[in-house]
Amino acid sequence: MDKVKVVVGLGSCGIAAGAGKVYQRLLEINEAEGGLFELGKTSCIGMCYKEPLVEVTDGTGTYLYGEINDKRAEEIIEKHVKNNQVVTELVEYSDKIGGKEQDFVDNQVKIVLRNCGKMDPESIDEYEKRDGYKSIKKILENNISEDDVIKTVLDSGIRGRGGGGFPTGMKWKFARGYKSDEKYVICNADEGDPGAFMDRSVLEGDPHSVIEGMIIAAYAINATGGVIYCRAEYPLAVKRLNLALEQARKRNYLGKNILGKEGFNFDLYVKEGAGAFVCGEETALIASVEGKRGMPNKRPPFPAEAGLWGKPTNINNVETYANIAWIILHGAADYAKYGTEKSKGTKVFALAGKIRNSGLVEVPMGITINDIIFKLGGGIKEGKKFKAVQMGGPSGGCIPAELGDTIVDYDSVNATGAIMGSGGMVVMDETTCMVDVARFFLNFTQKESCGKCTFCRIGTKRMLEILERITEGKGEEGDIEKLQELAAQIKDSSLCGLGQTAPNPVLTTIKYFRHEYEAHIKDRKCPAKSCKQLITYMINEKCIGCTVCARVCPTKAISGERKQPHLIDQDRCIKCGACYDACKFSSIDKL
Amino acid sequence: MSCREKQQQIKETVSKICAEFNNDPNELIAILHKTQGHYGFLPKEVQIAVAESVGVPASKVFGIVTFYSYFTMEPKGKHPVSICMGTACYVQGAEKVLREFESRLEVKNGQTTDDGKFSINTLRCIGACGLAPVVMIGDKVYGNVKPEEVNNIINEYS
Numbered sequence: 043m044d045k046v047k048v049v050v051g052l053g054s055c056g057i058a059a060g061a062g063k064v065y066q067r068l069l070e071i072n073e074a075e076g077g078l079f080e081l082g083k084t085s086c087i088g089m090c091y092k093e094p095l096v097e098v099t100d101g102t103g104t105y106l107y108g109e110i111n112d113k114r115a116e117e118i119i120e121k122h123v124k125n126n127q128v129v130t131e132l133v134e135y136s137d138k139i140g141g142k143e144q145d146f147v148d149n150q151v152k153i154v155l156r157n158c159g160k161m162d163p164e165s166i167d168e169y170e171k172r173d174g175y176k177s178i179k180k181i182l183e184n185n186i187s188e189d190d191v192i193k194t195v196l197d198s199g200i201r202g203r204g205g206g207g208f209p210t211g212m213k214w215k216f217a218r219g220y221k222s223d224e225k226y227v228i229c230n231a232d233e234g235d236p237g238a239f240m241d242r243s244v245l246e247g248d249p250h251s252v253i254e255g256m257i258i259a260a261y262a263i264n265a266t267g268g269v270i271y272c273r274a275e276y277p278l279a280v281k282r283l284n285l286a287l288e289q290a291r292k293r294n295y296l297g298k299n300i301l302g303k304e305g306f307n308f309d310l311y312v313k314e315g316a317g318a319f320v321c322g323e324e325t326a327l328i329a330s331v332e333g334k335r336g337m338p339n340k341r342p343p344f345p346a347e348a349g350l351w352g353k354p355t356n357i358n359n360v361e362t363y364a365n366i367a368w369i370i371l372h373g374a375a376d377y378a379k380y381g382t383e384k385s386k387g388t389k390v391f392a393l394a395g396k397i398r399n400s401g402l403v404e405v406p407m408g409i410t411i412n413d414i415i416f417k418l419g420g421g422i423k424e425g426k427k428f429k430a431v432q433m434g435g436p437s438g439g440c441i442p443a444e445l446g447d448t449i450v451d452y453d454s455v456n457a458t459g460a461i462m463g464s465g466g467m468v469v470m471d472e473t474t475c476m477v478d479v480a481r482f483f484l485n486f487t488q489k490e491s492c493g494k495c496t497f498c499r500i501g502t503k504r505m506l507e508i509l510e511r512i513t514e515g516k517g518e519e520g521d522i523e524k525l526q527e528l529a530a531q532i533k534d535s536s537l538c539g540l541g542q543t544a545p546n547p548v549l550t551t552i553k554y555f556r557h558e559y560e561a562h563i564k565d566r567k568c569p570a571k572s573c574k575q576l577i578t579y580m581i582n583e584k585c586i587g588c589t590v591c592a593r594v595c596p597t598k599a600i601s602g603e604r605k606q607p608h609l610i611d612q613d614r615c616i617k618c619g620a621c622y623d624a625c626k627f628s629s630i631d632k633l
Numbered sequence: 634m635s636c637r638e639k640q641q642q643i644k645e646t647v648s649k650i651c652a653e654f655n656n657d658p659n660e661l662i663a664i665l666h667k668t669q670g671h672y673g674f675l676p677k678e679v680q681i682a683v684a685e686s687v688g689v690p691a692s693k694v695f696g697i698v699t700f701y702s703y704f705t706m707e708p709k710g711k712h713p714v715s716i717c718m719g720t721a722c723y724v725q726g727a728e729k730v731l732r733e734f735e736s737r738l739e740v741k742n743g744q745t746t747d748d749g750k751f752s753i754n755t756l757r758c759i760g761a762c763g764l765a766p767v768v769m770i771g772d773k774v775y776g777n778v779k780p781e782e783v784n785n786i787i788n789e790y791s
């Protein structure tokens with residue numbers, strides 16, 4: 043019988059949750075037991091909420107164990123590996139016995155994430171075993187022409203996953219159309235949306251699939267060189283990419299006369315960003331690759347005509363490239379089976395915020411927001427009420443719970459005023475203040491504006507000031523209209539997508555949560571009880587005088603005798619909420 | 634060491650780094666990453682040395698250093714505390730965690746403690762949003778951080 047396989051999820055999330063220590067412990071056990079099992083590594087499995095994760099594969103099936111610590115790791119080895127007793131209560135998912143998280147797994151369709159969490163991302167052999175590099179071989183061995191490759195991509199209906207949703211095949215066709223002795227392909231791995239981690243997971247979990255997608259693009263447009271522009275905040279992704287590139291070069295997937303194809307020369311390197319959101323915008327990204335300040339440029343000319351070093355350039359997102367090899371291997375029709383009329387295939391979403399199952403999911407386009415949040419996401423944490431979901435990050439907007447039946451495809455999401463974006467979904471509950479969320483995003487875009495366009499630079503600042511005033515309880519009659527007016531002007535007079543979309547978080551929250559703005563301005567109240575300056579803490583009659591609140595108060599604003607009801611001095615109270623959190627008898631009200 | 638000797642030393646170190654990138658001005662961002670990795674920050678003298686090595690005006694180097702938030706002209710603490718202020722972390726209460734670090738370390742966001750041990754800054758998402766709120770100290774990532782735990786985390790480094 044084969045040895046039992048024990049695999050630890052070592053993506054960034056897993057490592058942060060302590061998977062490195064678990065791996066170390068398993069290594070020790072295995073040494074002590076003389077190599078009882080085969081110990082392996084993989085990357086993000088998607089269940090960030092159950093990290094650290096360990097998967098055991100024995101003769102009967104696979105068993106994914108969650109929330110593993112040293113003790114549980116020992117238990118699993120002792121019971122499952124040694125004595126064939128599955129530790130049922132710790133199984134999150136198993137292809138044999140289901141498990142607690144069966145819904146999370148069964149409702150997904152994995153194309154982009156086909157290898158994530160299923161193989162060692164640092165091994166090219168494992169990638170090849172899972173159909174890796176078969177697509178580029180298929181193209182070269184069967185002499186499939188550049189135009190036919192582009193036609194397959196066009197027919198699949200795939201649209202850019204970086205946010206804009208431009209048809210990928212069309213983009214390739216344009217880039218192919220411009221003649222030049224030098225051409226480039228670029229992978230946008232800047233993942234700017236704060237709260238999204240799809241691209242990171244793909245780069246850490248399956249770097250070769252992105253590289254293969256880029257090689258196919260290079261073949262189709264006759265590119266001579268390529269760059270992966272990765273944010274510096276993702277050191278593990280950069281490391282694994284560089285390793286994968288080295289392996290791919292050794293096997294001649296990159297380099298000169300690739301796989302024996304005369305004249306097909308192409309190589310790639312990784313360029314790290316340096317922390318500027320605007321560098322996700324394609325023209326700014328190109329400026330940054332050239333070693334300059336990342337300022338956007340006017341389009342046209344589009345990169346397809348004059349991009350990197352002024353040469354024709356094709357630029358796509360990580361997830362877009364990660365789809366390509368699958369499409370070439372399985373055919374356009376298989377891909378187009380999934381999705382809606384105008385949005386084909388699957389989409390990866392990063393679920394975060396007040397959702398129970400935060401993690402990574404891949405679903406067919408056309409599924410509803412409610413299905414994602416409740417069927418896959420397990421609903422809202424702590425039994426609270428679902429209020430809104432933020433999609434598209436700083437360029438997107440908040441979709442309210444009432445529109446939970448909206449299906450996810452480019453057009454339906456756009457119709458709400460939000461955008462599909464790159465796939466970040468930050469879920470909010472009744473305790474999240476929507477005015478504060480709008481302020482949060484404006485603060486972000488205002489800081490990240492490169493400063494080139496006056497309206498984007500100064501207009502966002504004025505909007506931010508108004509929003510700050512409102513959340514501090516100093517809002518004025520007419521502020522909402524002022525915000526709307528400024529928003530329209532900024533959208534109209536900004537050069538790049540940053541300014542053109544920066545007002546979206548404000549506009550969507552005004553559209554769906556106008557009453558919250560009005561409550562702040564007119565009644566000086568924050569309905570979500572989140573804006574500090576607008577809440578009052580009061581002690582009610584349930585107080586038994588335990589003195590805990592008086593002890594935790596940093597400003598000594600609470601007084602009272604032991605066993606007597608206490609009192610908060612409102613002038614001294616700084617509204618830090620320490621008493622509220624500390625009270626065990628619900629005797630402090632937040633009003 | 635005299636001021637001139639120090640300058641000379643900076644020049645030598647920086648020119649070695651720049652040479653690894655063929656003194657190519659197009660590689661300025663990568664050069665500055667490596668230089669900051671060496672010094673911990675990019676003071677004026679270092680920027681001037683980089684400019685001289687690659688043969689561009691110092692203003693160009695300064696322009697890049699100030700444009701990208703990863704580059705800093707201020708020295709960081711021995712244990713730089715980075716608090717994620719991305720959307721996911723924000724809605725999960727990252728601001729409270731930041732305030733707690735500020736009050737425990739008695740410095741504000743962007744500052745370094747007097748003994749040079751800790752500095753605080755904020756980040757926009759490190760991609761571990763599933764574990765929000767997230768704090769990094771040096772290279773170590775802490776997930777699901779609660780304000781009550783901040784003191785214990787700091788003590789690990791004291």
Ligand SMILES: Cc1cc2nc3c(=O)[nH]c(=O)nc-3n(C[C@H](O)[C@H](O)[C@H](O)COP(=O)(O)O)c2cc1C
Pocket residue numbers: 201202203204205206207208210230231232233234235319320321322323324325357358359360362464538539540
């Ligand atoms: C302000 C701004 C930020 C952007 N950030 C990103 C990003 O982080 N990642 C990304 O793939 N695309 C980003 N884009 C979109 C890119 O400009 C470009 O459309 C995309 O990389 C094209 O790839 P796709 O066709 O595969 O989507 C951003 C656009 C704007 C205006």
Ligand code: FES
Pocket residue numbers: 236237238717718719720721722723757758759760761762763765766767
């Ligand atoms: S928002 Fe904090 S890690 Fe992503």
